[in-house]
Amino acid sequence: MTTTTGQIIRCKAAVAWEAGKPLVMEEVEVAPPQKHEVRIKILFTSLCHTDVYFWEAKGQTPLFPRIFGHEAGGIVESVGEGVTDLQPGDHVLPIFTGECGHCPHCHSEESNMCELLRINTERGGMILDGESRFSINGKPIHHFLGTSTFSEYTVVHSGQVVKINPKAPLDKICIVSCGLTTGLGATLNVAKPKKGQSVAVFGLGAVGLGAAEGARIAGASRIIGVDLNSKRFEEAKKFGVTEFVNPKEHNKPVQQVIAEMTNGGVDRSVECTGSVQAMIQAFECVHDGWGVAVLVGVPSKDDAFKTHPINFLNERTLKGTFFGNYKPKSDIPGVVEMYMNKELELEKFITHKVPFSEINKGFDYMLKGEGIRCIITMGA
Secondary structure (H helix, E strand, O other): OOOOOOOOEEEEEEEEOOOOOOOEEEEEEEOOOOOOEEEEEEEEEEOOHHHHHHHHOOOOOOOOOEOOOOEEEEEEEEEOOOOOOOOOOOEEEEOOOOOOOOOHHHHOOOOOOOOOOOOOOOOOOOOOOOOOOEEEOOEEEEOOOOOOOOEOEEEEEHHHEEEOOOOOOHHHHHHHHOHHHHHHHHHHHHHOOOOOOEEEEEOOOHHHHHHHHHHHHHOOOEEEEEOOOOOHHHHHHHHOOOEEEOHHHOOOOHHHHHHHHOOOOEOEEEEOOOOHHHHHHHHHOEOOOOOEEEEOOOOOOOOOOOOOOHHHHOOOEEEEOOHHHOOHHHHHHHHHHHHHOOOOOOHHHEEEEEEHHHHHHHHHHHHOOOOOEEEEEOOO
16 A cells, blocks of 8 residues: 555646647646546656647537546556456556446457447546546546546546556557557558558558558558658658658549559558548558458548449458557557567657656647657656
8 A cells, every 4th residue: 555545646737728728737636546446657648649639629529627648658556446457556558448348348359349438538527426536726627538647646447547567668658558559450450461461551640650560560561651741751661661652742543543553452451540531542442352441540520431332342341440459458468568579669659758847849749740759758
């Protein structure tokens, strides 16, 4: 038991008071974990586009004040009633989606979309009672994705907390908790390219580069990166990307360009942009007879796309995935081991590092489209 068990902890958190305004360092009070909850000391957190998207609050119901953050690594400080699989001192990754272990999805070998703990962007409190565990002078501060890692301490449902190898360096492994893994799993678990096959990746941000890394690990012979920003191409070579297509540089549809490059189409494609145009292109650029396209990017809510049914009848497959089809608690420790065994390379994803006091710099990098991942060191 630590001396803080059962006590309120006062610590620093970066609070978003209103949409699009710089985060403010505040002293917050973090309540002890309740039933099935865990309080975690966050050591490193990273910034993901999803944090920026909801901080800008252009497309969804704004919920402020709020503590953002969902890619992180830390150590369990204390556990609430009923938590048996975690204890103080465990090295953990909090995850924006969970695994309760009891629902039909958790019992299914095919699904990772837990009924209780799947991603919920609207919820500002904990599942148990709808209340927040954060407050400033008695006023509650909303949670984000059940993780809220832009705080030195946070409270998370135990089904969203993954115990990992304590030898794994948290300052690197923290990026496994979201975007990179979403892309990696989309390739390895869903597209499943065979050794020597060709893979096209649409969108070369963190998720797309994770998908390319998956194709590299799978032994793809050609990895074709598609992006509207040619500046991304040089960096992408480190992730195994062998060829590049910028749709703006061609006067014919991308699917045609790729078909011509690959003698009829790629074997697998992974779409990581959320643009419906890219989704159609990703599907229509795979080879008939065996081609598989996987959609990862999140579309706008009124989006729809159309394609001719003959594309399916000609034996092309279109699939979707959520979080790379990884079940958080069951599968993420294995992704960490891939890094420990030197199969998965993480260092190349980390392009910036800032102390917690300069977290707004990380937002600036992301808004300017600079770099891939920015690691924020807590307590600094």
